[in-house]
Amino acid sequence: MKLLNKSEILSALSKHPIGRGTEATTYDAGRYVVRVPHTVKIDKAFRENLSNDTYNYQKVDNIHGRRNFGQPLYNLTDPKSGAVMLSVCKKVDGITTNDLVEEPLTTKQKSDAMAVAIEKMRIMASAPQKSYRRLVDDLNHLAGTNFTIDPCEGNMLINPTTGRFYIIDLRPVKNIRNVGDLILLLLTDIPDMPDNAEYFELEQKIVNKLMRAAQSCGLSVPEQLKLKPRALEVIKSEAARQLYKNNYQNIALHTHTK
Numbered sequence: 001m002k003l004l005n006k007s008e009i010l011s012a013l014s015k016h017p018i019g020r021g022t023e024a025t026t027y028d029a030g031r032y033v034v035r036v037p038h039t040v041k042i043d044k045a046f047r048e049n050l051s052n053d054t055y056n057y058q059k060v061d062n063i064h065g066r067r068n069f070g071q072p073l074y075n076l077t078d079p080k081s082g083a084v085m086l087s088v089c090k091k092v093d094g095i096t097t098n099d100l101v102e103e104p105l106t107t108k109q110k111s112d113a114m115a116v117a118i119e120k121m122r123i124m125a126s127a128p129q130k131s132y133r134r135l136v137d138d139l140n141h142l143a144g145t146n147f148t149i150d151p152c153e154g155n156m157l158i159n160p161t162t163g164r165f166y167i168i169d170l171r172p173v174k175n176i177r178n179v180g181d182l183i184l185l186l187l188t189d190i191p192d193m194p195d196n197a198e199y200f201e202l203e204q205k206i207v208n209k210l211m212r213a214a215q216s217c218g219l220s221v222p223e224q225l226k227l228k229p230r231a232l233e234v235i236k237s238e239a240a241r242q243l244y245k246n247n248y249q250n251i252a253l254h255t256h257t258k
């Protein structure tokens with residue numbers, strides 16, 4: 001079952017993209033998104049091939065059930081090379097939890113980036129505890145798959161209305177990630193964050209909720225407990241760092257198998 005017809009795909013590609021990363025550009029297509037790798041040029045030949053059904057339809061196995069990682073549902077591939085020309089993916093309604101900041105920043109850019117980061121952290125800090133439990137549950141689910149998190153900016157979204165987190169942009173590699181990687185997805189990495197009392201307070205709230213969730217859910221495999229120094233580098237306040245360090249060792253491992 002193709003979820004979008006070719007005119008819906010063409011119409012999505014004619015609009016302004018909703019996101020652009022290092023690997024692909026993503027377009028809004030109503031209930032879904034269309035993701036086009038940067039290696040593919042959206043030119044006349046591409047549009048014609050799409051209209052003439054030249055590309056092969058390839059359904060992607062559903063291994064995530066009803067979870068939403070913005071994962072591809074099907075790909076259109078080039079019949080000759082087998083290369084993926086585009087993917088139709090689950091859509092996530094939300095805003096990125098953190099954004100890439102590229103130095104050097106002017107004073108104005110830095111204060112704008114900080115204001116945005118703080119606003120996003122207010123939303124994350126007030127997200128219900130249940131959202132954090134779902135996030136840890138997603139981490140547990142991924143440990144049992146051949147997919148891994150890419151803990152970089154833009155790879156987690158939050159729905160500001162529901163407070164629900166969505167990890168996106170999974171990598172098809174078996175590489176077990178830990179709660180520290182969730183911290184890298186949650187917290188901004190603005191360098192030399194100036195002393196900001198609210199920032200520190202929000203960071204503490206977020207780390208606290210995440211730690212509580214990890215303790216109440218437990219983790220499914222020991223690798224998820226491995227500490228990465230990078231996560232501690234990203235945490236700016238001493239209080240949040242202590243919270244992480246003190247609770248990290250207390251996170252239980254699942255004793256039962258699902």
Ligand SMILES: Nc1ncnc2c1ncn2[C@@H]1O[C@H](COP(=O)(O)OP(=O)(O)OP(=O)(O)O)[C@@H](O)[C@H]1O
Binds near residue numbers: 022070154155169
């Ligand atoms: N399924 C989706 N639903 C909603 N927005 C999406 C979806 N996929 C991507 N986006 C938007 O597009 C942006 C870039 O997407 P994505 O991270 O998948 O691209 P990428 O090129 O793989 O990025 P990276 O630079 O991490 O390799 C995201 O930060 C997000 O804003």
Ligand SMILES: [Mg+2]
Binds near residue numbers: 155
């Ligand atoms: Mg990305």
